[in-house]
Amino acid sequence: MTNGKRVIVAVDESEESMFALSWCLTDFLAGNLHPYATLILLYVKPPPPAYSSIDVAGQLFSGDVLATMEKHGRDLTESVMNRAAEVHRISENNCVKVEKKVGSGVAEDVICNAVDELQADVLVMGTHDYGFLKRAILGSVSDYCAKHANCPVVVVKRPVPRHSR
């Protein structure tokens, strides 16, 4: 049975995650293959910094600054989710049920845990084309998830025009 697939698309501020979502809607969830699919948009907020109420000079943040930071976080979440919803709308793929989830913490851990908790059948995510050094230092969330998430993982990059291959 291929009905009732649960597909997580990890979305963030990047163009790449929107390519991933777009690929998922047009190349995976369109047609009649997964008619009762649920598309879960998962956004992971960065973890709150350990010095959440003290700035780098050791001074307490005022309530105003903290409130602004919190508001910024909320605005960012809303902006990413709205953009994702827009990509979904444009795709005219109305066959799937859409759920939105927001997690907080280390992205790779939150995403891999979400795969288990939400019983995902597929995880779709973008990947950034960092240079060698940055990648060597930072690693990559998609690398980690491709290795550790308990389901097939689709890694989508910025599309390369055919003629430039």
Place this chain on the structure above:
Amino acid sequence: MTNGKRVIVAVDESEESMFALSWCLTDFLAGNLHPYATLILLYVKPPPPAYSSIDVAGQLFSGDVLATMEKHGRDLTESVMNRAAEVHRISENNCVKVEKKVGSGVAEDVICNAVDELQADVLVMGTHDYGFLKRAILGSVSDYCAKHANCPVVVVKRPVPRHSR
């Protein structure tokens, strides 16, 4: 247009690559989403060793030994391709055209080049669940391809039973 997709599945001796093929047939190429799809089974033979006609003790291999090694390579290729064809047959997915390609060399390079040369739209491959040390030393073909292949890459692992997640 989603017609005419070209999907490469990298197959080798591993169970994981058969899971990848099976996923591709049932979760991606079934249904009517990619009706004119071409499934390309790509097997990469290991590169011929640099000491091809000299053994480790510095002695020349006899023609018989070389012929046996070559035959083993051919048998292995045939066995992998037959197994892949069997997975295809069992899936009863007869909507797709199947092509078989055999490359030789460093697997990740051959696979990434094949994506470009064959103008693949998706690459599907299995991944091995090596331990930390082996992975750190060997790296992983799927890691490399997920990063460098010029198309979306689906990384399929051995399925984890739901209850053990």
